[in-house]
Amino acid sequence: MLYDIRHVTRFDYARAVGFARNNLRLKPILWSGQEMLDYSLTVEPHGRIQPARAEAGLANVMRLVVEAPARTLTITSTARVRVNRPIPFPRPDDPTIAEIAALARTSRDASPASPASYIFPSPLIPVDADIAAWCAGDLDPARGILDAAYALACRIQREFDFDTGATMVDTPPHEAFRKRGGVCQDFAQIMISGLRAAGLPAAYVSGYLRTLPPPGQPRLVGADATHAWVLVWAGAELGWVGVDPTNGIWMAEDHIVVAIGRDYSDIAPVDGVVLGSGAQQMHVSVDVEPLETGA
Structure with a gap:
């Protein structure tokens, strides 16, 4: 496209x-x-x-x-x-959450895209026990990494309300989580907080969505401004895989990546x-x- x-x-x-x-x-x-x-x-x-x-x-x-x-x-x-980005498909032989967490901890990759750079809390996404406990329901250590990441994104999309009046640009993840509402930045930060609590490398993505959907498909939420979503590292073979918790979909041909960081303050x-x-x-x-x- x-x-x-x-x-x-x-x-x-x-x-x-x-x-x-x-x-x-x-x-x-x-x-x-x-x-x-x-x-x-x-x-x-x-x-x-x-x-x-x-x-x-x-x-x-x-x-x-x-x-x-x-x-x-x-x-x-x-x-x-x-x-030209295909939609990922979880497979039975995907690495598990436990395996990815172990690989990330021992990674010697020193590049800007190193998984080790995205394991720890960041200035705008601190450790939060309530978010960690809520996300843990989808993040069983034995579960495949892609299956788990997609399930968590879809759960956020189902259970949180998109509400532009609920939060501001500096609203911390815990407040948006408590309100069960916010915008794409809030949903991305909540998901990242939960993934990092499980030991998984997770990055914040700033970019764009296509403004007009294909015929017969619904318009994606967040298409009128810059959008935010999540990258999760899925091992050396799969690399960084994107998932959009605002819309409950994978990052595919509708998403254009502008910048990637630990949180919004980086990018x-x-x-x-x-x-x-x-x-x-x-x-x-x-x-x-x-x-x-x-x-």
């Missing part, structure tokens, strides 16, 4: 700011099952843009510096991405600092258009 993606972020400032410095993580990464064919990034008003090193996680980071006074800042990211699409006074508002629009043909 070929997609054209347009992601616009606009900041409106109550008073002109004299300086802005932002980290942008908007360019999709090279990841299994997808390739980027074209990309552009524009900023209004004009600013200096240069590549920067990802301090954590897997992301294409650009550093934006705007030094002229501005009342608005508009960042437009456009990409053409081809996705926020836009963060940084501005010098000025007064309030600011952020407006985000995302459109992911599937193309019938293309190259």
